[in-house]
Amino acid sequence: MAKKKESVPTTWRKHAALAGYLFILPNVLGFLAFTSLPVLASLLLSFSKWDLLSPPRWVWFKNYIALFHDTDFWRVPNGYFYNTVFMMMAIPVSIMLSLFLAVILNQKLPGMILYRTLFFLPSITAGIGTMILWMWLLNPQFGLINLILGNIYNAFAWLASGVGWHWAAWESIRPLWLSDENWAKPALILMGLWGSMGGMNMILYLAALQGVPQELYESAKIDGANAWQRFWKITWPMVSPTTFFIFVMAIIGGFQGGFMAAQVMTGGGPNGATTTISFYIYENAYLWFRMGYASSIAWFLFGIVLILTLFNWKFSQKLVFYG
């Protein structure tokens, strides 16, 4: 090895090293300006108090102490941490639905690509347009969702009244969705499921399913395993790396999520019921100009993400079957 190194002229090696540095230079400059230095600046900010008008003041851990005593953040129904975690409860459901769809679409039947494309539409168009659409669908009085639910309810109410059981009028019990502090989060979860079940995760599962050797299914069939057993004994373990990857990514994304829905659809309300951690950071930093406090929440968030990432690195080898 050492001999080989000597055989390359030093000037040539220096030249190659210079080329290497020049190639990464533009990216490194941007990286320093917009990632590394801001991370340090944000850490310093989190120990200070600054409204951008008066000079910044160094306050040591006061922001973090304030965060741990912030009742809006920690209260149990409708606190901001609670909201964030509550909305993440849809993640396992969403992942299971994605896998379910992928298993169905993975069959060698004509037209599956068309279905795949149709299921993919909500996630590709996700953004402000579909959020406004959902505000319309969730409109308590005239929205499509309450119209359908109302029809179903009235049909059952009619049947019930046949046996002398009188239900309340639909108008008096219908969910007010985004304007009700108990229904706002389920409404956003519903929108999230519509947007995510046929999206990226389904595509990832389809790719994973194509990597499962067909012989396994064939021999399981010969051994008399039914579809249910084949799924749990072959498919589920074989796609477990994908499941783990999707799950970890969704949890990490979930802690940072909910900003746009809150900003566009609810303003974080009603009564703080849809304010997530990321929306609270936005409010503090860009609406109330509490740069220091916002930075400390952002670092708290970073801490959570860091722990989850380390957990991912440490345990992904143990928990998952990699062929």
Next chain:
Amino acid sequence: MDEQQEIVRVRVRKGISIWTIITYLFLTALAVTMVFPFYWMVRTSLIDPKDVFISPHRVGYLRWLLPESFPKVDNFTQALTAVPFGRAYINSILISACVTFGQVFTSSLAAFGFARLKFPGRDKIFLAYLATMMIPGAVTMIPVFILTSKLPFWLDDAISWLTHTRSVIFSSSYYMFHNTYVGRPLGLDSYFTLIVPGMFSAYGTFLLRQFFMSVEKDYEEAARIDGAGTWLVYWKIMLPLSRPAIATLAIFTFMGSWRAYMWPLIVTFREDLMTVPILVRFFQSKYSTDWTLLMAASIVQITPVLIAFIIGQKYFIRGVRIGGIKG
């Protein structure tokens, strides 16, 4: 051969069972659920505002699905003239194109450096890149926002101090070009701020580096023997060979930039500098209950994304797979 085809045909014939029919019924029902909201959007955008609140019980289901005033394009003309959508489109296209070009260029350069060139500290720098991918955007956005909002004033202070005159070159917000407002050179309400922070990506570098590592070295070595320099190897060999990966990164970046929300929201205050999503948000705050207009504006926002997806679907789905492998 014939035998094989026969087997396939038998399988297909056996496949049309009750389960196949249930599968198709289920998939169709689900597809309707996924797509019907889009139909509802189109329907609402193309009817007279007085038909918005009709109920199927009064007008019948057919008239409810297709109201009498359908199709009516007034909502679109009204929405498009109420706020400067044309300008927002130009902004979004310009910003997304520059961000995409910049990111593909800087990422591919760096990825080539990390994948193919040897220099001291290379792997350490790359590890630092990887580590930053998990930093939430919220952490870095605050200091970058502060820098952005303060920079024009700091620069003007510096110029004032140097020249002993009051300078407003950077902090003035009146920059016109033939009656068109073009924003400040730097700071809030400037194209610079909307574009430059998005031009560098650790993820793009990572994605392309992984792809470059898998490219055969034969062509490269042949070119080296013929006397090609490093730049030529990158430009004439690596980039053409990596076209699928680059197309994937470009589509992802373009779409990400097109739908970017938080950053453009906090750095634009003038309508002229707003991107499409921000202008739709602005429009929504003005016409919060005019559902026909809101749906028209939403369609205006969604349509280009749909078209881009239909054109680039192949690369997009491949990109999801490449992206998923990193786990």
